[in-house]
Amino acid sequence: MQALNLPTYDLKIKELNNKYLIFDSFRKNWVALTPEEWVRQNFLMWLVNALKYPAGLIAVETSLIYNNMKKRADAVVYDTNGQSLVLIECKASHINITQKTFEQAASYNFRFQTRYLILTNGLEHYCCRIDLSQGTLSFLETIPAFNQL
Numbered sequence: 001m002q003a004l005n006l007p008t009y010d011l012k013i014k015e016l017n018n019k020y021l022i023f024d025s026f027r028k029n030w031v032a033l034t035p036e037e038w039v040r041q042n043f044l045m046w047l048v049n050a051l052k053y054p055a056g057l058i059a060v061e062t063s064l065i066y067n068n069m070k071k072r073a074d075a076v077v078y079d080t081n082g083q084s085l086v087l088i089e090c091k092a093s094h095i096n097i098t099q100k101t102f103e104q105a106a107s108y109n110f111r112f113q114t115r116y117l118i119l120t121n122g123l124e125h126y127c128c129r130i131d132l133s134q135g136t137l138s139f140l141e142t143i144p145a146f147n148q149l
Contacts, residue, residue, distance in 0.1 A: 002038070038092075038093075052147065105117050
């Protein structure tokens with residue numbers, strides 16, 4: 001898989017029936033190793049190891065209904081009271097983060113009402129703070145540590 005703009009982690013990968021799988025420690029399951037999954041697993045490991053996000057407060061592929069269609073948020077970080085704090089949208093490293101990506105994440109956030117959006121393709125990372133009462137969004141220069149949320 002492609003090198004990312006993230007530290008290297010010792011992720012468990014295996015081959016089964018000519019397909020590669022990666023162990024998702026958040027879902028406690030082996031999943032297909034796609035380029036997007038590679039980004040997601042590495043990015044989430046970075047959040048846990050570098051920024052001290054508690055792994056137990058991260059939900060991966062959280063289901064939601066949007067415009068009567070079933071969708072899944074790549075990851076949602078919750079606080080210790082079960083309130084959603086951060087919505088994370090991951091793309092494969094060859095996919096550019098565009099306005100459409102932000103719109104996708106923002107549409108999912110109608111359901112979760114998080115105060116932060118993070119978008120990454122493993123090479124570029126964007127973080128926005130959302131003021132839900134004002135309906136405004138401001139870009140942050142860095143992704144905050146968990147204790148700064």
